Amino acid sequence: MNDAGLILHQMELGPMQNFVYIIGCERTKEAAVVDPAWDVPSILKVIRDHELKVGAILLTHTHFDHINGVEELLKATDARVFVHKKEAAALAYSTSVKKIESGDEVKVGDQRITFIHTPGHTPGSQCFYLQDRLIAGDTLFIRGCGRCDLPGGNPEEMYQSLTGKLKKMDDHVRLYPGHNYADVPVSMMGEEKKQNPYLLCQSKDQFLRMTSGFI
Numbered sequence: 001m002n003d004a005g006l007i008l009h010q011m012e013l014g015p016m017q018n019f020v021y022i023i024g025c026e027r028t029k030e031a032a033v034v035d036p037a038w039d040v041p042s043i044l045k046v047i048r049d050h051e052l053k054v055g056a057i058l059l060t061h062t063h064f065d066h067i068n069g070v071e072e073l074l075k076a077t078d079a080r081v082f083v084h085k086k087e088a089a090a091l092a093y094s095t096s097v098k099k100i101e102s103g104d105e106v107k108v109g110d111q112r113i114t115f116i117h118t119p120g121h122t123p124g125s126q127c128f129y130l131q132d133r134l135i136a137g138d139t140l141f142i143r144g145c146g147r148c149d150l151p152g153g154n155p156e157e158m159y160q161s162l163t164g165k166l167k168k169m170d171d172h173v174r175l176y177p178g179h180n181y182a183d184v185p186v187s188m189m190g191e192e193k194k195q196n197p198y199l200l201c202q203s204k205d206q207f208l209r210m211t212s213g214f215i
């Protein structure tokens with residue numbers, strides 16, 4: 001399947017500049033919403049405009065600013081919620097939760113999405129990979145990375161996630177972060193490997209010193 005079959009819509013919503021993503025398949029019109037929050041009517045408008053049908057809600061992690069639209073979106077759709085197993089407890093109110101492990105995949109029409117567990121910001125943080133694109137939640141930002149000093153955060157795990165997994169992505173992979181914190185909304189992994197201070201760290205000790213600045 002080439003790019004032509006993929007719909008990927010990025011929306012900035014809410015007071016914390018969250019990015020919500022809509023992934024759709026042009027052929028089947030099936031869709032997934034990543035981190036629905038803040039303004040579900042606006043999300044549903046995009047869904048309607050593209051004549052899509054939401055079958056999945058994908059959560060990068062369960063901080064409030066990423067999931068506060070899940071219940072409302074579930075009322076409007078028949079979607080299943082895909083969350084990493086370490087954070088499924090946050091969705092205890094829903095019976096349609098699918099617990100994910102690293103390497104699992106979900107199909108949205110012709111689009112195949114792979115889950116990559118990237119703990120550090122939270123224990124169950126995960127990224128979504130599809131068609132040379134990485135939706136990275138609060139793990140990797142453009143020129144930054146997620147905080148590790150919130151409850152459940154772990155800078156050593158973040159270092160492993162960044163160096164052991166995300167830094168190994170090909171340069172041409174496009175990075176779609178969880179917040180609009182940079183001058184541009186999308187970057188390339190090759191650019192981040194050259195410019196992102198957290199990917200440029202030469203050692204774990206250096207990384208731990210840098211991230212301790214958050215506290």
Ligand SMILES: [Zn+2]
Binds near residue numbers: 061063121138
């Ligand atoms: Zn977060």
